[in-house]
Amino acid sequence: MAKTRTLHVYSYEKDGSTLYYVTFYCKQWDGTNKKIKKMGFTRQADAARYEQDYRDRLAGSPAMTFAALCDRFLDDYRHHVRESTYLTTRNLLVTYLFPAFGDKTLTELTPVMIREWQNRFISSRHYQPTTLSKIHASLVITLNYACKYFGLAKNPATIAGGMGSQRPAHDMQYWTREQFARFILSGLKPEYIAMFSTLFWTGCRSGECLALTAGDIDLEQGIMGINKTMTKTEHGYIVGPPKTAHSRRKVSLPRPLVMILADWIRRTDARSNDRLFTRDRTTYAAALKQHAQQVGLSAIRLHDLRHSHASMLINLGTPPKVYKNAWAMRRYK
Template sequence: MSVYQDKATGKYYFVCTYKDWQGKSHRKYTRGFKLARDAKAAERDFLNQQHGTNCMSFKALYELYIADCRARLKESTVISKDSLFQHSILPFFQRFDNIGNITPAHVRQWQNELLTKYKPTSCRRIHSQLSAIFNFAVKYYGLARNVACIAGGIGKRKADSSSYWTLEEFEKAIEQVQALQDKAALTVLFYSGLRVGELLALTVADYDNKANTITVTKTLSRTATGYVIAPPKTPKSRRTVTIPCKASAVLNAYIATLYEPQPRDTIFIGLNGNHLAYVIKLAAAGADVKKIRVHDLRHSHASLLINNGANIKAVSERLGHDDIKTTLNTYGHLYKNQDNALAAMLDKL
């Protein structure tokens, strides 16, 4: 390996020649390593990445994988992936200098540690990310097998019970909220089923106070440098939602307090998910109802619809799901709870 020491600084650097995917030769020069072995390891990882061999380190594989994700996925999705890897995957697997040496037994050991730290639904989500990176290595870099798949999955896709407020619980909680902006935001979330990002991206022009409709065309999305207005989560997320008069009344009262609002002005300016989570925490404690997440207001809305006889297609379209399967996977258990009501209806026929 072409590793040298800089006499002036005492640090090490490597120099190597490689060919790109078109066969053109390039020269790579990287310096600043405290130890010669660090420079050698960096050179080896770099060459393995260029040659696509499966003897690269796990950390080098991750850098390739996350770079590929950045080119193909929304920035907010990549940020979430990176967070899972940094906190739950890399601390265990980055010690492997050769991904071919990782065995199913290693994955099982990692899984056992994971199960002591996280809830079953989180374990499943984190494990799926590990499986995804190994699939990436198998498909594009010659790794022989996906050891995460061989080790088997862990956790659960859904929690044993979903957290949501009934109408009675919501009405008790909302009475505890004093600030009109907070009250309007939580009321719209509960009665519309909007995602939090969709709510925070709403402008004055998106709301028709005569028809009581909210048109969703965008969402507030997180990036590495802050929050930006981005396209909605899926094509079906572009939709118009009619809200009940009681929700419109609260929203109208709040908008009336804004100073000369313009069509392009954000309705809930300055509001964020963390603040709403804090408001919900205080409201739940004051009303003596269970504490839920902000996103659980969306679940509360879906549960309210389903328990009052809404059909699955209508619920799916209102929530902006890409297909009915998503709605069934999330809320199918609520439809099962209506079995007795359906039997009673058949008896009346």
């Protein structure tokens, strides 16, 4: 018969030896009371310490499931990042991480478990290195949140190491000035000429270009102000602050681009707060691909026109300090 030694700790006989077990009720992270029982201690103090350690861990909630952690993390994360960043991270968690780890408690997640999961992803060869890197980064920041706020001792994803690469496996795509000239004379509509010329000659991001208004263009001074961007949210596309504070800048416009934008503003009769380019990003990307093929050029993305601008400046021998402002980048490789 079990004998009480201290609160919640009891002794029992087994094979002629006196052993100890501890049993207690403890409120879980989800509010329910759970009965905990652990047997086989050779010392009374070890059994009592087990209960204390268990309660200490639960106070930080490392016993919650990964799915529950993600709910808490995403609810907090959305208040600290751009909505597009939040949506991308949420999509990665729901699509790739919930199925693998959703029902696991944080204490069950080990570096070995995560490493084996990574190896399955890598060996499947269904994902680009950049995609693998983003999936792993989402797991790391989620578990970092658990380490900081919910008592997880170490981040098993960090210990496991990364997968994939932050840089695309293919070379950066770009057009030369000569190739862009062939493209722009391929029979494009005036709107597309204005859009693609702005991307190529200023190096602005596609979201920044989509958010441009007539008031952002100073035709007399040949200056374009970039102070906002177009991003995709749960409620569609919205205009909001630029990617970073450093992204707010003024860019000098070459004379041909001033003339192109002046013509487009005149055609649309755009007022100060009217957006110059009102189609969605997909439509512009399709036109870029279609007309590139018509003149025998390799298809590139809208963002690659930004690469083309940088390549042009570098080939012209432009000092990095000069084009750093136009590109709104802090580092150059």
